Amino acid sequence: MLSHHFHSSTKPIPFFSILRCHSRANFSTSQKHQVYADTISNLRIGKHTRVLYQGFTGKQATANAKQSIEYGTKIVGGVTPNKTGEHLGLPVLPSVRAAKEQLKPDATAVFVSAQHAAAAIEEAIEAEIPLIVAVAEHIPVHDMLRIHSILNSQSKSRLVGANAPGIISAIGKCRIGFQPLPAFSPGNIGIIAKSGTLSYETVASLTRAGLGQSLCIGMGGDIVAGTDFVDGLSALETDDDTEAIILIGEVGGNTEIHAAEWVNEYKKRTRKPKPIAALLGGYCWQEGKIYGHAGAFESPGDPKLRFKYKSLQDAGVIMVDHPAKFGRVMKILLSHYGGSHHSISTFSSQHRGYHTIGRRPMVRNMERNILQRRNLHLGTDQSSDLLRTYGFGTATSPTKLSELQLLAVTIDRSNRCPCIIVSRTTNPNKIRKRSKSFPYSYMEGPSNQTITEVLEYLQLDSAPRVAKSRTVKLIQTLVTMFKEREALTLETQISVSNDTDDLLISNPKFSFDDSSFRTAKRQQDIHSLRKITTIEVPEVEAEKDGIIYIKLHDPTDSTANIGTLVNGAGLAMNTVDALARRGGKAANFLDTGGKATSETVKKSFELILQDPRVKVVFVNIFGGLTLGDMIAKGVIMAFEELDMRVPVVVRIRGTNEKLGQQIITESGLPLYAFDDFEEAAEKVIELANKDDVAYQNKDGKGIDGATAKALKKSRL
Known part of the structure; x- marks a missing residue:
């Protein structure tokens, strides 16, 4: 097994050097020569996994636990400090140690606020819970560095996250996190992803292609991940249910380089390696900016994204530029590599169609009403x-x-x-x-x-x-x-x-x-040293609504004329990249965030339209946690209440996608509704390259709010 500890020089660090990163604080009874890497097998969750909830009686944990129980996850109870009793018909205990002794959990879902998350994780490590899944954003980085110094000193507990959607076994019906359940179908593709939204669209693409998923690991977008690509690859290598693997990475750090090194070694030692495909987001990253995810930036010595791409490609990883392509690509790879190619119909008794199941979106971030992270x-x-x-x-x-x-x-x-x-x-x-x-x-x-x-x-x-x-x-x-x-x-x-x-x-x-x-x-x-005056006004305005907005390119660059409105940092990065690869140039990066609502969408339009370069707006939504019909209503609201002078191309996929597309199509407004990304991108670039703005009145002005209302009324 290739070690997952490396210098930036790509050579493995000797064991004595690894120990230098380890804290001597040791809560575990583990033997001295065991290390954190020994916990990789704890990622193998399934029907057998007994799951505990920390923060069990809270609103988010309650809603999530109900869904997971319905899905088939074996929830055994939860912890709320200083409380005992029952919740959802399951025991509530006052501490993780008490829960460990009485409920014997294999994993814990940490559903507490960022302010208390590090203490909750530490309590779980102290109780030697095998798998700890932390979903909260905005946990202070130095709190997590302290946690990792503890994790590195033991070999009992494995962490997934933080700032991650969690981990899910579609075959074993075990979800520890907040992934959108209707999108998942049992199958044989393993996924390891930094981005939640990109992983959801990847899952949906596989499902549409008749493929399903085995184990999906959300490593999260924080600077320091409890489980990274090499850890996930090591777990999926020996997973009998996994026949092919997908990696989803992005700008920042060097874990993708180590993944490429792992793949090279894997192919040398394996007669029939599992095929691997990957997508990377952030080619259009601008220095000094952080694209939504806390870890989406380059530190001194970090490899450029293009170097990561080439390293993976040279290792034989098939590179994809948009997640919607993964279904077709994985079908070809499985056929070429001689996989059993189990389709979702093989598991028809367990399949849930995400087109037909209505569900309330789960809010990923317990602290989503605070300002977005801006280091x-x-x-x-x-x-x-x-x-x-x-x-x-x-x-x-x-x-x-x-x-x-x-x-x-x-x-x-x-x-x-x-x-x-x-x-x-x-x-x-x-x-x-x-x-x-x-x-x-x-x-x-x-x-x-x-x-x-x-x-x-x-x-x-x-x-x-x-x-x-x-x-x-x-x-x-x-x-x-x-x-x-x-x-x-x-x-x-x-x-x-x-x-x-x-x-x-x-x-x-x-x-x-x-x-x-x-x-x-x-x-x-x-x-207090932060100088608001040095930051673009729309960027500051966006923070107040939990939106990440970044103006791209030189303000005088009129070729950067496509406004983008996307939900999820990873998908927003990929949208900017994908447009560039197809000849378009985005004027901005905009992530509406996990709590996207109709009002948030309207605010996003206001921010985008402050840039006079914008000739067309591209709304690219994958409704994993966000409902497609809600986004569509937000687009309509923006047209009704704002002085819209540019055409809008809307692509809505995922949860309630058909209803969202129907609302857009029947609105009577100058909107283009698409199901396919390639068709939508082609239309966006076509409109951006036109000499005049489409859908103008005879006086040369764009359709105003009053006209939009009249059009809507005529449709009703």
Whole structure:
């Protein structure tokens, strides 16, 4: 089995190096030489799995548990602190340890708010629950780093999430999370995904193609995932129900690179490997932006998305550019590889059609009414001011670019711990090839040996005494600041002065975790530094409604003329990418979020139409948790109440899709309704490339709100 612990240099980290990332805090009775990787088998859920709920009597947990019980999941009870009794006819216990002793669960679903989620996860680890599934967004990153330092010290508990839809066995009828049940059908395709919405559309594509799913793992979009691609691949490799695998990744981190390495090794050691296909989102990512998911950004030394794509492709993974294509692609792969090709009809007694089953959407985020996550990025001036309070001044462009070196403290996503990243160049095109990561324990900090290795790599071990001493002190200071201030990345450029032999520091760029303030009310002084005036007005307006809006490209670029309105960060990223691949250019990224309502859709239109470049709006919705008819009503509301002057192309798939499409088609408004993504994208690009705006009045103006109302009335 290939180890899932790597340096950025792609070579496996020796076991003694792995231990450096492990905290000595150890709640488990595990043997000393066992490690977190030993818990991968805990992902194999099914009919046998006994599931516990933490936060059981809460509104979200109650609604979710009812659905899961109806689906066939073996819920055995739940935990609500300081309470005992019954709920949904099942026992309620005051602690996870009491529940472990009395109910003997195999897994726990953590349905508590982000503010309390880390403590709930820690309680489950302490009770040695085999599988812990955390769904909440906005858990402070440093809370999760502490949790991972605990997880890395034991071999009893495995975490899925956080900020993830969870895990589901369609064959075993076991759901631990909030996946839209009507979309799933039993079959033989395993899925591991960062994005919830992309995974739902992938599942729907498989179902339409007559294929079903075996085990679907939502690793989530956080910076540090409890279970990553390599963990999931290792689980699916030995799963007899899985005949083919799908990976869904995105910008940020290097777990896709490690997945490609795993695939290469897998093919060497396996006579008949299972076929693997993948999709990556975020090709149009812009530096300094975070596309919805907390982890959708690049840290120093991270591989570019195109490099991830090529690595997977070179490993023999079939790459797909839109999730709707997975059904056809997997049929071909299964036929080519000689799989048994079980279709959903094989499991007809268990199949549920998602066209016909009405259901209320489950809200993924317990804290969805708070502002969307927007991590705080400080510019050079503010970062310099902060660094000065720690005793380090900065210089302005002290030397030539070739003489500068990169020194940063950030998060090693693969090892799930902090790391020191260094590079012998600051040239953006060369940093990854010339950088090295030195992971260290979150609880203990880097060892003296680690700091020595950093100096050696930067060739500063033989530098003048003053420069060497100052470099060591700078490293220690950044490590301290990283933990004290709950930073994401503390990046600096360093060089040695030829005149004074001193260390010169320049161009610092610091970023901090927004959730530490939004969720836990910590680090107020840091987050008070945020300058709203430097942010686009629509982006700030969007936050207030739980929407992520990012204007793309230079504001003077008139070719970026397609407004996008999408539900889910992953699907929104993919929509921008897919349009670009087909010759279109999106003017914005917009994720309506998991709580998308008619009012949210209307607000989204308002934001999009503030950009004068927009010639057409593309509404691309997959109704997994969001209802298609609700989105359609929001589109109609926008036409009625806003001065709409551009055509709108609407693609609605998933839950209540037929009703949503019907509402759009019968509205009498200048709307184009599509079922197929390719047809919808083709129409959007056609309209965007027209010289004049479609659906204009004879005076050259677009259809206004009054006309829209009149048209609607005539249809009624």
